[in-house]
Amino acid sequence: MSQTERKIAFIASSTLLLSTLEYLIPKPLPFLRLGLANIPLLLILDSVSLGAYSVVLLLKAIGQGMISGTLFSYLFFISLAGTLASGYAMKGVKVLLKHHVSLVGCSLVGAFVSNLAQLQVASWVAYGPAIWVAAPLMLSLGLFSSLILGLLAQRYQHKGLIPKALSEGTLILELPVIEQQKHHLLMAVATLLCIVAILFAQSLTSLVLITLCMYLMQLCARRKIRILPPLMLIISLVLLSLFEPNGRVLHSFGSVAFTQGSLELALTKALRLISLLSASQSLVASNPKLKGRAGSLLMLSLSYFALISRSFKATEGSVIQRVDQALLKAAQKKDSPVEAFKRKPMKRNLFLFFAVIVYIISIYSYLYTK
Amino acid sequence: MKRATHCGTLLWMKKRRTILSDSLIFLFCIGAIALISSRTLQGGSGYVQVQSEKATFRYSLENNREITVDGPLGQTHIVIEDGKAHIMDSACPTKSCTHQSPIFRSNSWIACLPNMVLLTIVGNEDELEVDDVAN
Numbered sequence: 001m002s003q004t005e006r007k008i009a010f011i012a013s014s015t016l017l018l019s020t021l022e023y024l025i026p027k028p029l030p031f032l033r034l035g036l037a038n039i040p041l042l043l044i045l046d047s048v049s050l051g052a053y054s055v056v057l058l059l060k061a062i063g064q065g066m067i068s069g070t071l072f073s074y075l076f077f078i079s080l081a082g083t084l085a086s087g088y089a090m091k092g093v094k095v096l097l098k099h100h101v102s103l104v105g106c107s108l109v110g111a112f113v114s115n116l117a118q119l120q121v122a123s124w125v126a127y128g129p130a131i132w133v134a135a136p137l138m139l140s141l142g143l144f145s146s147l148i149l150g151l152l153a154q155r156y157q158h159k160g161l162i163p164k165a166l167s168e169g170t171l172i173l174e175l176p177v178i179e180q181q182k183h184h185l186l187m188a189v190a191t192l193l194c195i196v197a198i199l200f201a202q203s204l205t206s207l208v209l210i211t212l213c214m215y216l217m218q219l220c221a222r223r224k225i226r227i228l229p230p231l232m233l234i235i236s237l238v239l240l241s242l243f244e245p246n247g248r249v250l251h252s253f254g255s256v257a258f259t260q261g262s263l264e265l266a267l268t269k270a271l272r273l274i275s276l277l278s279a280s281q282s283l284v285a286s287n288p289k290l291k292g293r294a295g296s297l298l299m300l301s302l303s304y305f306a307l308i309s310r311s312f313k314a315t316e317g318s319v320i321q322r323v324d325q326a327l328l329k330a331a332q333k334k335d336s337p338v339e340a341f342k343r344k345p346m347k348r349n350l351f352l353f354f355a356v357i358v359y360i361i362s363i364y365s366y367l368y369t370k
Numbered sequence: 371m372k373r374a375t376h377c378g379t380l381l382w383m384k385k386r387r388t389i390l391s392d393s394l395i396f397l398f399c400i401g402a403i404a405l406i407s408s409r410t411l412q413g414g415s416g417y418v419q420v421q422s423e424k425a426t427f428r429y430s431l432e433n434n435r436e437i438t439v440d441g442p443l444g445q446t447h448i449v450i451e452d453g454k455a456h457i458m459d460s461a462c463p464t465k466s467c468t469h470q471s472p473i474f475r476s477n478s479w480i481a482c483l484p485n486m487v488l489l490t491i492v493g494n495e496d497e498l499e500v501d502d503v504a505n
Contacts, residue, residue: 245428
Protein backbone atom coordinates (compact mmCIF):
# COMPACT_ATOMS: atom_id res chain seq x y z
CA MET A 1 0.00 0.00 0.00
CA SER A 2 1.45 3.37 -1.06
CA GLN A 3 1.41 6.42 1.20
CA THR A 4 -1.32 7.96 -1.01
CA GLU A 5 -3.55 4.89 -0.57
CA ARG A 6 -2.87 4.91 3.16
CA LYS A 7 -3.76 8.61 3.24
CA ILE A 8 -7.04 7.93 1.40
CA ALA A 9 -7.94 5.10 3.81
CA PHE A 10 -6.95 7.23 6.80
CA ILE A 11 -9.10 10.20 5.74
CA ALA A 12 -12.03 7.84 5.08
CA SER A 13 -11.58 6.31 8.54
CA SER A 14 -11.70 9.79 10.13
CA THR A 15 -15.12 10.33 8.49
CA LEU A 16 -16.22 7.03 10.08
CA LEU A 17 -15.05 8.19 13.53
CA LEU A 18 -16.92 11.47 13.18
CA SER A 19 -20.13 9.79 12.01
CA THR A 20 -19.89 7.45 15.02
CA LEU A 21 -19.37 10.45 17.33
CA GLU A 22 -22.35 12.19 15.78
CA TYR A 23 -24.45 9.12 16.45
CA LEU A 24 -23.57 9.42 20.16
CA ILE A 25 -24.59 13.10 20.43
CA PRO A 26 -28.16 13.38 21.76
CA LYS A 27 -30.43 15.15 19.27
CA PRO A 28 -33.80 16.85 19.85
CA LEU A 29 -35.07 15.42 16.55
CA PRO A 30 -33.85 12.08 15.13
CA PHE A 31 -33.37 13.41 11.61
CA LEU A 32 -31.48 16.52 12.74
CA ARG A 33 -27.87 15.88 11.74
CA LEU A 34 -24.83 18.09 11.89
CA GLY A 35 -22.99 16.05 9.28
CA LEU A 36 -19.71 15.94 11.23
CA ALA A 37 -18.40 13.26 8.85
CA ASN A 38 -18.23 15.93 6.15
CA ILE A 39 -15.50 17.87 7.99
CA PRO A 40 -12.62 15.72 6.59
CA LEU A 41 -14.14 16.07 3.10
CA LEU A 42 -14.22 19.86 3.46
CA LEU A 43 -10.61 19.88 4.64
CA ILE A 44 -9.28 17.89 1.69
CA LEU A 45 -11.16 19.81 -1.03
CA ASP A 46 -7.97 21.61 -2.06
CA SER A 47 -5.32 19.04 -1.27
CA VAL A 48 -6.37 15.81 -3.08
CA SER A 49 -7.08 14.94 -6.70
CA LEU A 50 -10.63 14.25 -7.92
CA GLY A 51 -9.85 10.52 -8.24
CA ALA A 52 -8.57 10.18 -4.67
CA TYR A 53 -11.46 12.35 -3.45
CA SER A 54 -13.98 10.03 -5.19
CA VAL A 55 -12.41 6.98 -3.51
CA VAL A 56 -12.73 8.69 -0.11
CA LEU A 57 -16.42 9.37 -0.83
CA LEU A 58 -17.06 5.73 -1.71
CA LEU A 59 -15.10 4.44 1.28
CA LYS A 60 -17.04 6.78 3.56
CA ALA A 61 -20.43 5.56 2.30
CA ILE A 62 -19.48 1.85 2.25
CA GLY A 63 -17.63 2.04 5.58
CA GLN A 64 -20.62 3.68 7.26
CA GLY A 65 -22.83 0.96 5.79
CA MET A 66 -20.53 -1.77 7.13
CA ILE A 67 -20.34 -0.27 10.63
CA SER A 68 -24.04 0.47 10.96
CA GLY A 69 -24.97 -2.78 9.17
CA THR A 70 -27.11 -0.98 6.59
CA LEU A 71 -24.84 -1.73 3.62
CA PHE A 72 -27.30 -4.12 1.97
CA SER A 73 -30.46 -2.09 2.64
CA TYR A 74 -32.37 0.86 1.16
CA LEU A 75 -30.66 3.14 3.71
CA PHE A 76 -27.34 2.59 1.94
CA PHE A 77 -28.71 3.98 -1.33
CA ILE A 78 -30.03 7.06 0.46
CA SER A 79 -26.72 7.57 2.26
CA LEU A 80 -24.66 6.97 -0.90
CA ALA A 81 -26.74 9.48 -2.85
CA GLY A 82 -26.24 12.08 -0.11
CA THR A 83 -22.50 11.45 0.16
CA LEU A 84 -21.81 11.53 -3.59
CA ALA A 85 -24.07 14.51 -4.28
CA SER A 86 -22.70 16.63 -1.46
CA GLY A 87 -19.11 15.51 -2.07
CA TYR A 88 -19.10 16.43 -5.76
CA ALA A 89 -21.10 19.63 -5.18
CA MET A 90 -18.57 20.83 -2.59
CA LYS A 91 -15.66 19.91 -4.85
CA GLY A 92 -17.35 21.61 -7.82
CA VAL A 93 -17.92 24.85 -5.92
CA LYS A 94 -14.33 24.86 -4.65
CA VAL A 95 -12.92 24.24 -8.13
CA LEU A 96 -15.14 26.93 -9.67
CA LEU A 97 -14.77 29.65 -7.05
CA LYS A 98 -11.32 28.66 -5.71
CA HIS A 99 -10.23 31.07 -2.92
CA HIS A 100 -13.39 33.17 -3.34
CA VAL A 101 -15.37 30.65 -1.32
CA SER A 102 -14.76 29.52 2.26
CA LEU A 103 -15.47 26.15 3.85
CA VAL A 104 -18.76 27.64 5.11
CA GLY A 105 -19.94 28.27 1.54
CA CYS A 106 -18.88 24.78 0.44
CA SER A 107 -20.62 23.26 3.46
CA LEU A 108 -23.88 25.13 2.68
CA VAL A 109 -23.89 23.87 -0.92
CA GLY A 110 -22.98 20.32 0.16
CA ALA A 111 -25.77 20.05 2.70
CA PHE A 112 -28.36 21.54 0.36
CA VAL A 113 -27.52 19.19 -2.52
CA SER A 114 -27.17 16.22 -0.18
CA ASN A 115 -30.65 16.75 1.26
CA LEU A 116 -32.17 17.10 -2.21
CA ALA A 117 -30.47 13.89 -3.40
CA GLN A 118 -31.49 11.99 -0.28
CA LEU A 119 -35.12 13.10 -0.61
CA GLN A 120 -35.22 12.04 -4.24
CA VAL A 121 -33.67 8.62 -3.61
CA ALA A 122 -35.82 8.13 -0.48
CA SER A 123 -38.90 8.81 -2.61
CA TRP A 124 -37.73 6.18 -5.13
CA VAL A 125 -36.69 3.40 -2.78
CA ALA A 126 -38.90 3.78 0.29
CA TYR A 127 -41.34 6.59 0.87
CA GLY A 128 -42.83 7.60 -2.48
CA PRO A 129 -43.37 11.20 -3.65
CA ALA A 130 -45.18 12.12 -0.40
CA ILE A 131 -41.75 12.40 1.30
CA TRP A 132 -41.34 15.81 -0.36
CA VAL A 133 -43.66 17.28 2.27
CA ALA A 134 -40.65 16.92 4.61
CA ALA A 135 -38.43 18.93 2.22
CA PRO A 136 -38.96 22.43 3.70
CA LEU A 137 -38.13 21.26 7.23
CA MET A 138 -35.17 19.07 6.18
CA LEU A 139 -33.65 21.72 3.91
CA SER A 140 -34.06 24.50 6.50
CA LEU A 141 -32.50 22.44 9.29
CA GLY A 142 -29.75 21.36 6.88
CA LEU A 143 -28.95 24.99 6.05
CA PHE A 144 -28.63 25.83 9.72
CA SER A 145 -26.51 22.77 10.63
CA SER A 146 -24.24 23.16 7.58
CA LEU A 147 -23.50 26.74 8.62
CA ILE A 148 -22.31 25.50 12.03
CA LEU A 149 -20.42 22.64 10.37
CA GLY A 150 -18.60 25.01 8.00
CA LEU A 151 -17.54 27.22 10.92
CA LEU A 152 -16.38 24.11 12.85
CA ALA A 153 -14.36 22.92 9.85
CA GLN A 154 -12.70 26.34 9.52
CA ARG A 155 -11.82 26.35 13.20
CA TYR A 156 -10.34 22.82 12.96
CA GLN A 157 -8.41 23.79 9.84
CA HIS A 158 -6.67 26.58 11.73
CA LYS A 159 -6.17 24.80 15.06
CA GLY A 160 -5.83 21.09 14.25
CA LEU A 161 -2.48 19.32 13.87
CA ILE A 162 -3.71 16.76 11.33
CA PRO A 163 -4.93 19.33 8.71
CA LYS A 164 -1.55 21.06 9.04
CA ALA A 165 0.36 17.78 8.59
CA LEU A 166 -1.83 16.84 5.62
CA SER A 167 -1.34 20.15 3.82
CA GLU A 168 2.42 20.18 4.50
CA GLY A 169 2.76 16.52 3.49
CA THR A 170 4.45 15.59 6.76
CA LEU A 171 1.90 12.97 7.79
CA ILE A 172 3.59 9.56 7.46
CA LEU A 173 1.16 6.72 8.03
CA GLU A 174 2.11 3.30 9.41
CA LEU A 175 0.24 0.20 8.27
CA PRO A 176 -1.81 -1.40 11.05
CA VAL A 177 -1.51 -5.17 11.50
CA ILE A 178 -4.91 -6.61 10.52
CA GLU A 179 -6.31 -9.86 11.90
CA GLN A 180 -8.17 -11.86 9.25
CA GLN A 181 -11.81 -12.58 10.04
CA LYS A 182 -13.63 -15.81 9.20
CA HIS A 183 -16.14 -15.55 6.37
CA HIS A 184 -19.47 -17.30 7.10
CA LEU A 185 -20.55 -18.30 3.61
CA LEU A 186 -23.54 -20.45 4.66
CA MET A 187 -24.97 -17.61 6.76
CA ALA A 188 -24.48 -15.16 3.90
CA VAL A 189 -26.30 -17.47 1.44
CA ALA A 190 -29.11 -18.11 3.98
CA THR A 191 -29.54 -14.34 4.46
CA LEU A 192 -29.56 -13.68 0.71
CA LEU A 193 -32.36 -16.24 0.36
CA CYS A 194 -34.18 -14.48 3.20
CA ILE A 195 -34.02 -11.23 1.19
CA VAL A 196 -35.75 -13.03 -1.71
CA ALA A 197 -38.31 -14.45 0.76
CA ILE A 198 -39.02 -10.96 2.15
CA LEU A 199 -39.62 -9.58 -1.33
CA PHE A 200 -42.05 -12.41 -2.17
CA ALA A 201 -44.03 -12.30 1.13
CA GLN A 202 -47.53 -10.99 0.47
CA SER A 203 -49.70 -10.42 3.53
CA LEU A 204 -49.22 -8.08 6.46
CA THR A 205 -49.36 -11.00 8.93
CA SER A 206 -46.63 -12.91 7.11
CA LEU A 207 -44.44 -9.81 7.11
CA VAL A 208 -44.96 -9.34 10.86
CA LEU A 209 -43.80 -12.94 11.45
CA ILE A 210 -40.88 -12.59 9.03
CA THR A 211 -39.76 -9.35 10.71
CA LEU A 212 -39.78 -11.14 14.06
CA CYS A 213 -37.69 -14.02 12.66
CA MET A 214 -35.26 -11.59 11.02
CA TYR A 215 -34.69 -9.88 14.36
CA LEU A 216 -34.06 -13.24 16.01
CA MET A 217 -31.55 -14.02 13.25
CA GLN A 218 -29.91 -10.66 13.86
CA LEU A 219 -29.57 -11.52 17.55
CA CYS A 220 -28.05 -14.92 16.66
CA ALA A 221 -25.57 -13.07 14.40
CA ARG A 222 -24.64 -10.91 17.41
CA ARG A 223 -25.71 -7.64 15.88
CA LYS A 224 -27.40 -5.09 18.15
CA ILE A 225 -31.07 -4.36 17.57
CA ARG A 226 -31.92 -0.69 17.40
CA ILE A 227 -35.53 0.26 18.06
CA LEU A 228 -35.58 3.91 16.99
CA PRO A 229 -34.89 3.64 13.20
CA PRO A 230 -37.66 1.07 12.51
CA LEU A 231 -40.03 2.97 14.78
CA MET A 232 -39.31 6.21 12.94
CA LEU A 233 -39.81 4.44 9.61
CA ILE A 234 -43.24 3.12 10.66
CA ILE A 235 -44.34 6.48 12.06
CA SER A 236 -43.16 8.46 9.02
CA LEU A 237 -44.74 6.05 6.52
CA VAL A 238 -48.03 6.06 8.47
CA LEU A 239 -48.02 9.88 8.59
CA LEU A 240 -47.19 10.12 4.88
CA SER A 241 -50.12 7.79 4.14
CA LEU A 242 -52.36 10.72 5.17
CA PHE A 243 -51.45 12.43 1.90
CA GLU A 244 -52.17 9.42 -0.33
CA PRO A 245 -55.81 8.48 0.45
CA ASN A 246 -56.83 5.02 -0.66
CA GLY A 247 -60.06 3.36 0.50
CA ARG A 248 -62.42 3.57 3.44
CA VAL A 249 -61.91 6.63 5.66
CA LEU A 250 -61.05 5.49 9.19
CA HIS A 251 -60.47 8.91 10.73
CA SER A 252 -60.32 12.30 9.08
CA PHE A 253 -58.61 15.52 10.14
CA GLY A 254 -60.15 18.11 7.85
CA SER A 255 -58.69 17.69 4.38
CA VAL A 256 -56.45 14.72 5.32
CA ALA A 257 -57.56 11.31 6.55
CA PHE A 258 -56.31 7.90 7.54
CA THR A 259 -57.69 5.46 5.00
CA GLN A 260 -57.69 1.67 5.31
CA GLY A 261 -55.87 0.96 2.05
CA SER A 262 -53.16 3.54 2.65
CA LEU A 263 -52.52 2.36 6.19
CA GLU A 264 -52.22 -1.28 5.09
CA LEU A 265 -49.87 -0.25 2.30
CA ALA A 266 -47.75 1.87 4.66
CA LEU A 267 -47.43 -0.92 7.24
CA THR A 268 -46.62 -3.54 4.59
CA LYS A 269 -43.95 -1.30 3.10
CA ALA A 270 -42.52 -0.44 6.53
CA LEU A 271 -42.31 -4.10 7.62
CA ARG A 272 -40.70 -5.12 4.33
CA LEU A 273 -38.08 -2.38 4.68
CA ILE A 274 -37.45 -3.20 8.35
CA SER A 275 -36.96 -6.89 7.50
CA LEU A 276 -34.55 -5.95 4.70
CA LEU A 277 -32.67 -3.69 7.10
CA SER A 278 -32.35 -6.57 9.55
CA ALA A 279 -31.21 -8.89 6.73
CA SER A 280 -28.52 -6.33 5.91
CA GLN A 281 -27.31 -6.51 9.52
CA SER A 282 -27.01 -10.31 9.30
CA LEU A 283 -25.26 -10.10 5.95
CA VAL A 284 -22.67 -7.69 7.32
CA ALA A 285 -22.20 -10.00 10.35
CA SER A 286 -21.29 -12.86 7.99
CA ASN A 287 -18.05 -10.96 7.20
CA PRO A 288 -18.40 -10.57 3.45
CA LYS A 289 -15.10 -11.33 1.73
CA LEU A 290 -13.58 -8.21 0.26
CA LYS A 291 -11.41 -8.93 -2.74
CA GLY A 292 -8.97 -6.90 -4.84
CA ARG A 293 -7.43 -3.47 -4.36
CA ALA A 294 -10.77 -1.87 -3.44
CA GLY A 295 -11.40 -4.55 -0.81
CA SER A 296 -7.95 -4.03 0.72
CA LEU A 297 -8.49 -0.28 0.82
CA LEU A 298 -11.82 -0.74 2.58
CA MET A 299 -10.27 -3.16 5.09
CA LEU A 300 -7.48 -0.67 5.72
CA SER A 301 -10.03 2.12 6.37
CA LEU A 302 -11.93 -0.09 8.80
CA SER A 303 -8.68 -1.04 10.56
CA TYR A 304 -7.65 2.60 10.88
CA PHE A 305 -11.13 3.29 12.19
CA ALA A 306 -10.71 0.56 14.84
CA LEU A 307 -7.35 2.09 15.82
CA ILE A 308 -8.70 5.66 15.94
CA SER A 309 -11.72 4.58 18.04
CA ARG A 310 -9.39 2.80 20.45
CA SER A 311 -7.09 5.85 20.67
CA PHE A 312 -10.02 8.26 21.04
CA LYS A 313 -11.05 6.68 24.35
CA ALA A 314 -7.64 7.50 25.86
CA THR A 315 -7.63 11.18 24.83
CA GLU A 316 -8.50 14.31 26.83
CA GLY A 317 -9.62 17.88 26.13
CA SER A 318 -12.27 19.33 23.82
CA VAL A 319 -13.82 17.13 21.10
CA ILE A 320 -11.68 18.78 18.41
CA GLN A 321 -8.50 18.21 20.45
CA ARG A 322 -9.51 14.61 21.20
CA VAL A 323 -10.19 13.84 17.52
CA ASP A 324 -6.88 15.42 16.58
CA GLN A 325 -4.95 13.44 19.22
CA ALA A 326 -6.69 10.17 18.30
CA LEU A 327 -5.88 10.64 14.59
CA LEU A 328 -2.24 11.41 15.36
CA LYS A 329 -1.89 8.37 17.61
CA ALA A 330 -3.53 6.06 15.07
CA ALA A 331 -1.32 7.38 12.26
CA GLN A 332 1.82 6.31 14.07
CA LYS A 333 0.67 3.03 15.60
CA LYS A 334 2.20 -0.17 14.21
CA ASP A 335 1.98 -2.77 16.99
CA SER A 336 -1.04 -4.61 18.52
CA PRO A 337 -3.15 -6.22 15.80
CA VAL A 338 -6.62 -4.80 15.23
CA GLU A 339 -9.79 -6.52 14.12
CA ALA A 340 -11.92 -4.57 11.68
CA PHE A 341 -14.98 -6.11 13.38
CA LYS A 342 -14.87 -7.47 16.90
CA ARG A 343 -17.73 -9.85 17.73
CA LYS A 344 -18.83 -12.64 20.02
CA PRO A 345 -19.24 -16.12 18.45
CA MET A 346 -22.49 -16.49 16.51
CA LYS A 347 -25.27 -19.00 17.06
CA ARG A 348 -25.10 -20.48 13.57
CA ASN A 349 -27.58 -23.36 13.87
CA LEU A 350 -30.28 -21.25 15.47
CA PHE A 351 -29.64 -18.60 12.78
CA LEU A 352 -30.22 -21.17 10.02
CA PHE A 353 -33.32 -22.51 11.80
CA PHE A 354 -34.97 -19.07 11.79
CA ALA A 355 -33.92 -18.58 8.16
CA VAL A 356 -35.81 -21.77 7.23
CA ILE A 357 -38.89 -20.48 9.10
CA VAL A 358 -38.69 -17.27 7.05
CA TYR A 359 -38.69 -19.29 3.78
CA ILE A 360 -41.69 -21.34 4.92
CA ILE A 361 -43.72 -18.25 5.93
CA SER A 362 -42.89 -16.53 2.65
CA ILE A 363 -43.79 -19.54 0.47
CA TYR A 364 -47.03 -20.07 2.41
CA SER A 365 -48.07 -16.41 2.09
CA TYR A 366 -47.15 -16.37 -1.62
CA LEU A 367 -49.24 -19.44 -2.35
CA TYR A 368 -52.22 -18.80 -0.10
CA THR A 369 -52.69 -15.01 -0.11
CA LYS A 370 -55.14 -13.67 -2.64
CA MET B 371 4.14 41.65 17.14
CA LYS B 372 4.41 42.94 13.57
CA ARG B 373 4.12 39.37 12.24
CA ALA B 374 0.98 38.70 14.30
CA THR B 375 -0.63 41.86 12.94
CA HIS B 376 0.33 40.82 9.40
CA CYS B 377 -1.25 37.36 9.88
CA GLY B 378 -4.40 38.98 11.29
CA THR B 379 -4.66 41.28 8.27
CA LEU B 380 -4.21 38.34 5.88
CA LEU B 381 -6.96 36.41 7.63
CA TRP B 382 -9.27 39.40 7.54
CA MET B 383 -8.61 39.93 3.83
CA LYS B 384 -9.29 36.25 3.16
CA LYS B 385 -12.58 36.45 5.05
CA ARG B 386 -13.58 39.57 3.12
CA ARG B 387 -12.80 37.84 -0.17
CA THR B 388 -15.06 34.88 0.62
CA ILE B 389 -17.89 36.68 2.39
CA LEU B 390 -19.56 37.75 -0.88
CA SER B 391 -19.65 34.23 -2.36
CA ASP B 392 -20.68 32.70 0.96
CA SER B 393 -23.52 35.22 1.35
CA LEU B 394 -24.69 34.65 -2.22
CA ILE B 395 -24.68 30.87 -1.68
CA PHE B 396 -26.64 31.33 1.56
CA LEU B 397 -29.21 33.56 -0.17
CA PHE B 398 -29.49 31.15 -3.10
CA CYS B 399 -30.20 28.27 -0.68
CA ILE B 400 -32.87 30.30 1.13
CA GLY B 401 -34.48 31.22 -2.21
CA ALA B 402 -34.44 27.58 -3.37
CA ILE B 403 -35.94 26.40 -0.06
CA ALA B 404 -38.72 29.01 -0.37
CA LEU B 405 -39.45 27.88 -3.94
CA ILE B 406 -39.46 24.17 -3.05
CA SER B 407 -41.61 24.85 0.02
CA SER B 408 -44.21 26.77 -1.96
CA ARG B 409 -44.40 23.93 -4.48
CA THR B 410 -44.52 21.00 -2.06
CA LEU B 411 -46.96 22.66 0.35
CA GLN B 412 -49.38 23.31 -2.52
CA GLY B 413 -50.18 19.60 -2.52
CA GLY B 414 -50.91 17.20 -5.36
CA SER B 415 -53.79 17.07 -7.78
CA GLY B 416 -56.31 16.37 -4.98
CA TYR B 417 -58.53 13.39 -4.30
CA VAL B 418 -62.05 12.20 -4.86
CA GLN B 419 -64.27 11.57 -1.86
CA VAL B 420 -66.96 8.94 -2.35
CA GLN B 421 -69.81 9.00 0.14
CA SER B 422 -72.18 6.06 0.19
CA GLU B 423 -74.97 5.09 2.53
CA LYS B 424 -72.65 3.12 4.82
CA ALA B 425 -69.14 4.62 4.57
CA THR B 426 -66.90 7.34 3.17
CA PHE B 427 -63.93 6.54 0.91
CA ARG B 428 -61.10 8.68 -0.42
CA TYR B 429 -58.83 8.03 -3.40
CA SER B 430 -55.99 10.00 -4.93
CA LEU B 431 -56.68 11.32 -8.44
CA GLU B 432 -53.06 10.63 -9.41
CA ASN B 433 -53.58 6.89 -9.89
CA ASN B 434 -56.00 5.37 -12.39
CA ARG B 435 -58.36 2.88 -10.77
CA GLU B 436 -61.89 1.45 -10.72
CA ILE B 437 -63.99 1.44 -7.55
CA THR B 438 -67.25 -0.30 -6.75
CA VAL B 439 -69.49 1.11 -4.00
CA ASP B 440 -72.61 -0.52 -2.58
CA GLY B 441 -75.86 1.48 -2.33
CA PRO B 442 -79.48 0.59 -1.47
CA LEU B 443 -80.29 -0.29 -5.13
CA GLY B 444 -77.06 -2.17 -5.86
CA GLN B 445 -73.57 -1.27 -7.01
CA THR B 446 -72.18 2.00 -8.39
CA HIS B 447 -69.12 1.65 -10.55
CA ILE B 448 -66.68 4.62 -10.41
CA VAL B 449 -63.64 5.16 -12.64
CA ILE B 450 -60.65 7.42 -11.93
CA GLU B 451 -58.69 8.10 -15.09
CA ASP B 452 -56.15 10.78 -16.06
CA GLY B 453 -56.80 12.81 -12.90
CA LYS B 454 -60.59 12.83 -13.40
CA ALA B 455 -63.41 10.81 -11.84
CA HIS B 456 -66.80 9.75 -13.24
CA ILE B 457 -69.57 7.21 -12.67
CA MET B 458 -69.30 4.46 -15.27
CA ASP B 459 -72.39 2.53 -14.24
CA SER B 460 -74.92 2.54 -11.42
CA ALA B 461 -77.85 0.42 -10.31
CA CYS B 462 -80.27 3.36 -10.67
CA PRO B 463 -83.29 3.47 -13.03
CA THR B 464 -82.43 6.55 -15.16
CA LYS B 465 -78.57 6.22 -15.34
CA SER B 466 -78.40 10.02 -15.58
CA CYS B 467 -75.34 10.06 -13.30
CA THR B 468 -73.37 8.10 -15.90
CA HIS B 469 -73.91 10.93 -18.43
CA GLN B 470 -72.22 13.53 -16.22
CA SER B 471 -68.86 14.83 -17.41
CA PRO B 472 -65.81 13.58 -15.49
CA ILE B 473 -64.97 15.87 -12.57
CA PHE B 474 -61.52 17.13 -11.52
CA ARG B 475 -61.93 20.67 -10.10
CA SER B 476 -62.14 21.34 -6.38
CA ASN B 477 -65.69 21.15 -4.99
CA SER B 478 -67.17 19.78 -8.24
CA TRP B 479 -69.42 16.76 -7.72
CA ILE B 480 -71.51 14.00 -9.29
CA ALA B 481 -74.38 12.39 -7.41
CA CYS B 482 -76.36 9.23 -7.94
CA LEU B 483 -79.28 10.14 -5.70
CA PRO B 484 -81.32 6.93 -6.08
CA ASN B 485 -78.35 4.79 -5.04
CA MET B 486 -77.19 7.40 -2.46
CA VAL B 487 -73.66 7.82 -3.82
CA LEU B 488 -71.94 11.24 -3.90
CA LEU B 489 -68.58 11.98 -5.54
CA THR B 490 -66.80 15.22 -4.54
CA ILE B 491 -63.38 16.48 -5.62
CA VAL B 492 -61.23 17.87 -2.84
CA GLY B 493 -58.15 19.77 -4.02
CA ASN B 494 -56.42 23.05 -3.39
CA GLU B 495 -58.31 26.33 -3.80
CA ASP B 496 -55.59 27.96 -5.96
CA GLU B 497 -56.13 25.41 -8.69
CA LEU B 498 -59.87 26.12 -8.67
CA GLU B 499 -59.38 29.88 -9.06
CA VAL B 500 -56.95 29.52 -11.96
CA ASP B 501 -59.28 27.13 -13.80
CA ASP B 502 -62.29 29.40 -13.23
CA VAL B 503 -60.50 32.43 -14.63
CA ALA B 504 -59.42 30.39 -17.67
CA ASN B 505 -62.98 29.32 -18.27
